[in-house]
Amino acid sequence: MSMEHTQDFMPHGYCISWDVPLLTLHVLSDFFIALAYFSIPVGIIYFVSKKDDVTFKPVYYLFAAFILACGITHLMGIITLWLPVYYLAGVFKLLTAIVSVATAIYLIPKLSDMVALPELNELLLLNKKLTDENQSRKKAEMALEQSRTKLAETNKMLSTVLDAIPVRVFWKNHDLEFQGVNRVLLEDAGMNDVSEIIGKTDYQLPWADFADKYKKDDKAVLDSGRSMLQIEEELVDRNGNRLWAKTNKVPLLNDKNEVIGVLGTFEDITQAKIAEQELIVAKEQAEQANIAKSQFLANMSHELRTPLNGVIGTLNLLAATSLNARQSNLVNISKHSAESLFGLLNDVLDLSKIESGKLELEYHNEDLDELLAEVARGMAGRAEEKGLELLCPAHFMSSCVAKVDRLRLRQILNNLIGNALKFTEKGSITVDMTVIKKTMPEATLRFSISDTGVGISEHDQALLFERFKQLDGSSTRPQAGSGLGLAICRQLVELMGGRIGVSSTLGQGSTFWFEITTELVNRKGQPHQDSSLAGMSVIVLAENPTYKRYFADLLANWSVQHEIADSIDLFKEILFEHHHDQTCVLIMETDYFLNLDITALLSQLTFDVRFLLMTSQSQLTQVPEKTQQHDCILLAKPLMQSEVFNALVGLRNDMPTKQLQQPIKPVENAQFKDRKILLVEDNSTNIIVAKGLIQMYGPTVEVAENGELALNILSKQRFDLIFMDCQMPVMDGYECTRLIRSEEASVINHRIPIIALTANAMRGDREACLAAGMDDYISKPVDADTIHQMLKKWLAQEDITQGELPIMDESLESTTPVFDKANYSSRLMDDDNLMKQVALNFVADMPQQLEKLNEMIASEDYEQLAAQAHKLKGAASNMAAEQMHDLAVEFELATKEHVMERVAALYPMLMQAFDQLRDELDKELGLDT
Known part of the structure; x- marks a missing residue:
């Protein structure tokens, strides 16, 4: 404290008024400043030493030295209060000044760089960004690891799939070095590990012999970038065995669609090739067998149809003679039955239809009442033999004319009725038809055949319509069959757009039914529309409930006064109570009539009676004498409504004869009496039939029994027409025609x-005949109408000179229709507008086409003529212009044979056929051309 109170100080400005508090203040402040100045540099130096990334380190060191020097200066300030070491204090101040100046000198140039240093916020943002990037990098690394795992799994799966493929799989790089193969290829190559093949080329592997070919194929894929698929080739394996392989090679592409390699498969198809060769051999054998079968069927067609032709032809001749009602009825039954057999035979022998499962339906207007009765009458004999009642139709039918395929409908009905007859031992069989839905002009018709036979179980019903299915498969079954009948019925019904079924109870009979939708056609003059029976009186004796219902409906519809009796006693009671001025007709079965005392019965009556008797087929052939003693008309069962009507009209008008219809008079037609016909035929029955039919129209007929005899006759005599059989001994019709x-x-x-x-x-026969040089075609059995049409067609002109052929005018009235509207409408989906538009285009274009044809005839350019005729044939076919189509076919054949006379003769026929077609189109479609 002595120093504090001494006055011996170096003079300072603030020491002029020195005192203890002031001194203490300065000492303490300088001391703590110096202490702080000494500690700050220590912290700075420590910080810089720990931070390697600190920028501008010299600045930190200079700043630390500057602060340290400042601290010494403050410390010297305390010391110099008492010690006069002013030079030392000055030295430290100088040192401080030097450090300060050095710091300033170093710092000033660095200021711009230091100013450019980021601020704290920026550093924080950068830090956050770095953190985020670090996290993203970690996520990417995790995703990469997952991808690697998934890729490994995919590669494993791909490897498994490739190894499971039963063909060799490989892939190569652009240098055609293998980069991978599947297990099959590895095993086939006899290798154990994929490393034995990876990186090698085909030249370094066991199949080096084929390396050149493989390289060529691989290079083609690499260079073109196109695949080579399904390449079959024959090779030799390493053991010398020949084999067939199917190879596929496709280019491998990178993400830039650049070809970087080839992927291929190699399949051993040796066994398949062996099987294919065996199949070819089998196919050739089958074709040979098919040809043999076709030839057999063609021969059998001739052998089977020839006697059947004789039967039908003879029946036609017989029908053209004078016959009474019974005889005419028998002839008609025989003829209808033969025609049904003939139609069925056509289907069996037409291989193209049967094997393709297609049948062509031909629709025509048919009276279904008459059709049903005809079918039933054809079966009536079999029913009588078994003691069965065959009822058809089961109730009155309003006259029903519909567009149906008569042959196919008869085939179905015959089959179903025949089936019912086969399995019914007692009772009756009822054939019925009803209209279940009518939306004019169409209606849905339901046909049913009911029997009182054995019935069918539910299990067996499901099998009925399958092919070759029979209810009783035992070898001892009483009723044999192929098991095809019901299956054929189903196919035919379905072809008609209908459906078929059965309802049955075992032991209680069965009802087979089928439904078809067809077009109803109005027909004038039907019996039920006629009033000529109004007011007539009829008494019916019938125990059968079906006949009772049938006559009740039928007679009521015709406005006939009638009463029905189901017993003889009731019949007599009604008869004796009857009071009428007009004649009374009594309808009953023949057996009732024969059992009654008719003479005694009539003696008790005050009025006239006549009898309409229902009789069996057998009774009709041997008419009981008793029936001829009274006014009786016999009608064969099953009844036809039209026959019942005509019989009643005949009885009312006092028909003098005891038959329903007048004898048929022979045809008298001398139109062709000056003509000479050559009939070339070898079968004696067919000669009689054909000659008789031709002579009905007047011509003179000469016969040659084979082609050679015909040539001999034709060299000596002139004829106007030849009917030529095709299959004959010595020389057939084809060869004869060509000669x-x-x-x-x-x-x-x-x-x-x-x-x-x-x-x-068989199909193709018509074309074969025309190709041989024949002019027209008739398929046996022939009938009078067909012969007449042919005579009119080819002998219509008065003058036929040598080398000339007839030009048809009215002769175009052949059986071939001018225009098949049903076919045309069906193909154009019944679209009236479309039908008219197509027809208008045809009518507008055809004159130009025919004119072109005429110009080609003048130039005799057969090649162009054939092409134009072919074009006309196609156009006519599209229009369903049947006559034009047939003429175009003949025209084309004539041009191919270079027969200009025939070509010139056919042209006017084509013109006339077109004119008739145009008129028909105007009429049917309303074209107003």
Whole structure:
């Protein structure tokens, strides 16, 4: 404290008024400043030493030295209060000044760089960004790891799939070095590990012998970038065995669609090739067998149809003679039955239909009442033999004329009725038809055949319509069959757009039914629309409930006064109570009539009676004498409504004869009496039939029994027409026709019309006949109408000179329709507007096409003529212009044979056919052309 109170101080400005508090203040402040100045540099130096990334380190060190020097200066300030070491204090101040100046000198140039240093916020943002990037990097690394795992799994799965593929799989790089193969290839190559093949080329592997070919194929894929697929080739394996392989090679692409390699598969198809060769051999054998079968069927067609032709032809001749009602009925039944057999035979022999499962339906207007009765009458004999009652139709049917395929409908009905007869031992079979839905002009018809037979279980009903399914498969079954009948019925019904079924109870009979939708056609003059029976009186004796209902509906519909008795006693009671001025008709079965004392019965009556007797087929052939003693008309069961009507009209008008219809008079037609016809036929029955039918129209007929005899006759005599059988001994009709057309033959008239007359039913026969040079075609059995049409068609002109052929005018009235509207409408989906538009285009274009044809005839350009005729044939076919189509076919054949006379003769026929077609189109479609 002595120093504090001494006055011996170096003079300072603030020491002029020195005192103890002031001194203490300065000492303490300088001391703590110096202490702080000494500690700050220590902290700075420690910080810089720990931070390697500190920028501008010299600044930190200079700043630390500056602060340290400042601290010494303050410390010297305390010391110099008492010690006069002013030089030392000055030195430290100088040192401080030097450090300060050095710091300033160093710092000033660095200021711009230091100013550019980021601020704290920026550093924080950068820090956050770095943190985020670090997290993203970690996520990416995790995703990469997952991808690697998934890729490994995919590769494993792909490897498994490739190894499971039963063909060799491989892939190569652009240098054609293998980059991978599947297990199959590895095993086939006899290798154990994929490393034995990876990186190698085909030249370094066991199949080096084929390396050149493989390289060529691989390079083609690499260079073109296109695949080579399904390449079959024959190879030799390493053991010398020949094998067949199927190879596929496709280019491998990178993400830039650049080809970087080839992927291929190699499949051993040796066994398949062996099987294919065996199949080819089997196919050839099958084709040979099929040809043999077709030839057999063609021959059998002739052999089967020839006697059947004789039967039908003889029946046609017989029908054209004077017959009474019974005889006419028998002839008609025989004829209808034979025609049904003939139609069925056609289907069996037509391989193209049967094997394809397609049948062509031909729709015509048919009276279904008459059709049903005809079918039933054909089966009536079998029913009588078994003691069964065959009822058809089961109720009165309003006259129903509909567009149906008569042959197919008869086939279905015959099959179903025959089936019912087969399995019914007692009772009756009822054939019925009802209209279940009518939306004019269409209606849905339901046909049913009910029997009182054994019935069918539910289990067996499900099998009925399958092929070759029979209810009793035992070898001792009483009723044999192929098991095809009901299956054929189903196919036919479905082809008609209908459906078929059965309802049955075992032991209680069955009802087979089918439904078809068809077009109803109005027909004038139907019995039920006639009023000529109004007021007539009829008494019916019928115990059968079906007949009772049938006559009640039928007679009521015709406005006939009637009463029904179901017993003889009731019948007599009604008869004796009857009081009427007009004649009364009594309807009953023949057996009732024979059991009654008719003479005694009539003696008790005060009015006239006549009898309409329902009789069996057998009774109709041997009419009981008793029926001839009274006014009786016999009608065979099953009844036809039209026959019942005609019988009642006949009885009312006091028909003097005891028959329903007058004898049929022979045809008297001398239209062709000056013509000579040559019939070339070898079968004696067919000669009688054909000759008789031709002579009905007046021509003189000469017969040659084979083609050779025909040529001999034609070289000596002139004929107007030839009917030529196709299959004959010595020389057939085809060869004979070719020789007649040939200029080398010595016949008088090479261009005489020749009509094919054949028993063949196979498709293509017509074309074969025309190709041989024949002019027209008749498929046996022939009938009077067909013969007449042919005679009119080819003998219509008065003058036919040698080498000339008839030009049809009225002769175009052939059986071939001018326009098949039903076919045309069906193909155009019944679209009236479309039908008219197509027809208008046809009518507008055809004159130009025919004119082109005429110009080509003038130039005799056969090649162009054939092409134009083919075009006309197609156009006519599209229009369903049947006559034009047939003429175009003949025209085309004539041009191909270079027969210009025939070509020139056919052209006016085509013109006339077009004119008739145009008139028909105006009439049917209302074109107003």
